[in-house]
Amino acid sequence: MKRITQTDVAEALGLHRSTVSKALKGDPDVADATVELVRSKAAELGFVPDPMLVALAAYRKQSRPEPYHANIAWVSNHSRTESMDQFPAFEDYWQGATERARELGYRLDPFWLESDVSSLRSLERVLASRGIRALIAAPQSTPGRPLDLHWERYAAVGIGYTVQEPLLDRVTNDHFASMTDLYEALRLRGYHRVGCYLWEVDNDRMGKRARSAFHSVSRETKTPVETYELFEPESFLEWVKQHRLDAVICRGASQLRTLLDAGIRIPEDLGVAGYALESDEPTISGMAHNNRRIGATAVEWVSNKLQRSQLGLQEGPQRLLISSKWLEKTTLRSE
DSSP: OOOOOHHHHHHHHTOOHHHHHHHHTTOTTSOHHHHHHHHHHHHHHTOOOOHHHHHHHHHHHOSSOOOOOSEEEEEESSOTTSOOTTOTHHHHHHHHHHHHHHHTTOEEEEEEOOSSHHHHHHHHHHHHHHTOOEEEEOOOSSTTOOOOOOGGGOEEEEESSSOOSSOOOEEEEOHHHHHHHHHHHHHHTTOOSEEEEEEHHHHHHTTTHHHHHHHHHHHHHOOOEEEESSOOHHHHHHHHHHTTOSEEEESSHHHHHHHHHTTOOTTTTOEEEEEEEOTTOOSOEEEEOOHHHHHHHHHHHHHHHHHTTOOSOOSSOOEEEEOOEEEOOSSSOOO
């Protein structure tokens, strides 16, 4: 079968081929609507980039190009058998990254690390044998554990704040803005006694930006913020009663179920909003972190690095923040 090319996509849309090329790369000079149109038509026609042509383009730009390989390592320090149900965002990151990698002509290879140094050396042997030079440090189940790799060999990007060493270029949600925007959304709906019930693990995984955001707004409004290690329904209900709240910001369904079981009417007696919802959260209003887009953006970034042969750690690592989106359900009163 004839391979679908960018020229085919351009002719189908009546656009110049260079516009199609820029749109497929996510060039900021191309309007978002055009990017969406081009990617939709490309998917419809079955267009997939030819990795060898991309390699040729990289070769022409570099006097001494690195070998090109169409695989990207997806590295996390949780084991293959470890249950990650408490972190459903992991699956969204993976799905977004996998889909975007396929669109760009790559394949994502997952690697699960154990806690010892030997697993890191084993990983590097496998990457070398497969010729993999691009790596995404996925969110880690155990934050703070160093990833001690020979980074000069890889084009690398991290997702989130769980990899603290080394300091990688990273893409993540704009946690501080997500929290403060959520609080302001509740204030605009007429809620005045708003409290935040925050899982300590979430706060750590967000680089402690969640609690910091509420401390910044509480200077004027005295917003009560409570962190917990293990959710205990009785303590949660007592905290809500103690502060006489008219709205609570919490993690999600567990807190909502506790309030309903206690006979509290939602939203008549109490408004409830989530601070880190999944894109398909069925029960609660609040902020969704666009996790699939974060995964896709990580792939785009590391792909660009690979094409430019930009290997190793960068001086002054960059951080790309992705905004949250509001999910409207029935747990808050209308504006």
